Amino acid sequence: MVTHALPARSHGSKIASGVWRVADPKITLASVAAMILGVGLAAWRGPLDYGWLALTVLGVFCVEAAKNASGEIFDWDSGVDADVRDDERSPFSGGKRVIVDGLLTRAETAIVAAFFYTIAVAVGLAIVTQRAPGVLWLGMAGVALAFFYHAPPLRLAYRGLGELAVALAYGPVIVGGTYLVQRGSLDGLVFLASAPLALALGAFLWINELPDARADAAAGKRTLVVQLGRARAARAFVAIIAAAYLLVALLPLAGFPVTVWFGMIGLPHAAFAAQRLVRDPTHVTWIVPAQAWTLLSFLLMAIGLGAGLVIASI
Numbered sequence: 001m002v003t004h005a006l007p008a009r010s011h012g013s014k015i016a017s018g019v020w021r022v023a024d025p026k027i028t029l030a031s032v033a034a035m036i037l038g039v040g041l042a043a044w045r046g047p048l049d050y051g052w053l054a055l056t057v058l059g060v061f062c063v064e065a066a067k068n069a070s071g072e073i074f075d076w077d078s079g080v081d082a083d084v085r086d087d088e089r090s091p092f093s094g095g096k097r098v099i100v101d102g103l104l105t106r107a108e109t110a111i112v113a114a115f116f117y118t119i120a121v122a123v124g125l126a127i128v129t130q131r132a133p134g135v136l137w138l139g140m141a142g143v144a145l146a147f148f149y150h151a152p153p154l155r156l157a158y159r160g161l162g163e164l165a166v167a168l169a170y171g172p173v174i175v176g177g178t179y180l181v182q183r184g185s186l187d188g189l190v191f192l193a194s195a196p197l198a199l200a201l202g203a204f205l206w207i208n209e210l211p212d213a214r215a216d217a218a219a220g221k222r223t224l225v226v227q228l229g230r231a232r233a234a235r236a237f238v239a240i241i242a243a244a245y246l247l248v249a250l251l252p253l254a255g256f257p258v259t260v261w262f263g264m265i266g267l268p269h270a271a272f273a274a275q276r277l278v279r280d281p282t283h284v285t286w287i288v289p290a291q292a293w294t295l296l297s298f299l300l301m302a303i304g305l306g307a308g309l310v311i312a313s314i
Contacts, residue, residue, distance in 0.1 A: 018103030019112055021096050022068045029295060030201050031060045033302035034170045037197055038178025040306025041190055044313045045183055052131055056181050059123035060174060066116035067146035072096050072109050074150035078158075080219035084212060090284050092291040093208040117143070132184055138177040145169040158221045166205045171198025192254055193305065196263065199244035200270070200298035206237050207277060207294050211284045234281035238274045245270065248301065259308035266300035269293040
């Protein structure tokens with residue numbers, strides 16, 4: 001097992017650092033991007049209620065943090081996080097490592113996960129009972145995808161279904177849920193608009209799985225990247241990115257305003273990431289810039305799509 005020497009710190013300081021790492025602002029940007037699109041779609045159809053929007057943001061953030069914490073426990077139990085070498089770590093992959101690095105014990109991590117899941121459920125119930133009953137099913141789907149991404153018996157990430165789970169959670173579930181809280185009902189256009197962002201967010205998970213591929217395979221975590229191998233996974237990344245932006249280009253044919261083409265603003269970053277990854281999908285230091293560009297790509301796509309919808313509503 002890999003161990004790391006840590007500076008002497010108080011137990012309370014370690015816990016605070018562990019909770020902060022679990023909340024990981026970089027990864028939370030995925031849910032932020034989905035909510036931006038959901039808000040843009042809602043604003044396209046009518047005025048926004050900012051109080052309920054704030055509560056939606058709180059609920060989604062808590063699910064995100066809870067998922068990270070519970071995932072730490074199951075990845076610790078499988079040994080996958082402890083097996084990631086220092087040369088395989090990046091700012092975007094390798095797990096949160098709060099247990100591996102001694103910031104939280106397994107029991108403390110479980111408490112953190114339970115705390116955030118409890119708040120998320122409470123927020124969800126408040127929205128369901130006071131604002132949008134239909135959110136119940138999307139909320140249940142979101143929590144289930146978050147928890148069973150790592151947890152048995154489903155262990156989606158370990159069975160090659162993690163990528164699909166992420167695309168569904170950050171696409172239709174969060175986008176649709178954010179819209180539903182504002183408008184009170186859903187239609188097919190909402191899910192259609194979420195499709196390109198779901199692919200772009202899935203591409204971010206995909207590229208983040210590459211540095212972890214050796215450790216994942218050793219621990220029996222059969223991600224699609226592990227199953228394909230690095231070279232084929234890099235080519236598949238190109239296809240995912242291309243499909244995401246092709247869908248953005250086609251959205252006006254489905255009835256969306258042409259201003260959604262502002263979502264294409266993320267394409268250059270995605271193209272740079274794809275080009276770099278195909279050139280060398282093996283060395284982590286080479287991949288890190290491509291990971292950052294992929295993050296910027298999906299965030300810019302969400303901002304562009306959302307802004308385009310808001311502009312069309314004026």
